[in-house]
């Protein structure tokens with residue numbers, strides 16, 4: 439059984455979320471004795487293929503053409519539809535990124551098969567492929583089982599698993615495939631393609647201290663940073679703190695920020711809006727400090743501290759200092 443992974447290419451490098459899909463695919467292939475294969479499109483794909491091989495792919499279909507850059511939907515869709523029709527993989531895993539979530543439903547429509555988006559887990563149980571999504575404000579974990587004969591097309595969210603260091607998985611065979619001849623230039627024209635450089639890697643952080651509007655001002659936010667420093671933690675933030683200019687966007691957690699999976703998250707002066715909560719994945723412990731006992735953050739917190747962060751945080755730092 440062939441498990442395919444879409445190897446998202448950005449500037450000649452495989453994206454981190456694609457590496458997570460690859461690792462998930464590797465685990466799935468291992469659990470059923472299947473093979474892990476990748477498909478890469480675009481230009482300058484040497485390093486993408488090499489890294490995918492180090493991630494466990496044994497075969498990579500490379501569809502290389504300058505006309506495939508920058509990414510636009512139709513040429514990718516047509517290329518994937520053709521090559522999947524030819525090789526019949528059991529499934530295609532894609533990152534739940536702009537590209538992946540663009541391609542998946544359109545490809546499923548073209549191939550008349552099912553697509554399941556934004557999955558947080560995927561596994562085989564009694565030979566059935568179970569795809570899990572968090573729904574209803576993350577309160578319900580729903581299981582989906584793709585049916586029919588076509589391949590299952592599944593997108594996986596950022597943070598779905600840890601990416602191991604590049605390994606040695608034996609020979610990787612790269613097969614060059616001609617791109618489909620699709621003239622999309624008249625339909626879509628990309629004016630600019632820019633990704634802000636990432637300076638902090640919140641996703642890898644084991645402890646995060648998050649600061650919200652309750653910090654009150656930049657001075658108040660410094661307390662959040664001091665607590666993070668005392669714990670050897672990363673600083674995270676809500677959009678309100680970012681919008682206030684107390685911290686950069688690269689520290690924002692949530693729907694339009696990073697998805698994180700720390701062992702410990704300390705939320706300081708954060709109300710717990712759903713757009714923030716969706717960024718906190720995994721089953722790590724959550725501690726919340728808030729003056730309002732009815733704040734929604736307390737519904738997800740394992741430890742609730744009802745109090746003013748300007749009082750509570752200095753006490754925590756002091757206690758940590760005594761312990762050290």
Ligand SMILES: Cc1cc2nc3c(=O)[nH]c(=O)nc-3n(C[C@H](O)[C@H](O)[C@H](O)COP(=O)(O)OP(=O)(O)OC[C@H]3O[C@@H](n4cnc5c(N)ncnc54)[C@H](O)[C@@H]3O)c2cc1C
Nearest residue numbers: 650651652676677678692693694695707709713714729747
């Ligand atoms: C499309 C969209 C996308 C969004 N994406 C994101 C996102 O990615 N990430 C994100 O975070 N938000 C996002 N938001 C915004 C989100 O809806 C909330 O507005 C935001 O998360 C609120 O931030 P906050 O908790 O810091 O502020 P508030 O909601 O204002 O909460 C402040 C909290 O601090 C408490 N407080 C006040 N003073 C103190 C004190 N002295 N000590 C302790 N507690 C105190 C208050 O009781 C309150 O609960 C998005 C919104 C939309 C519409």
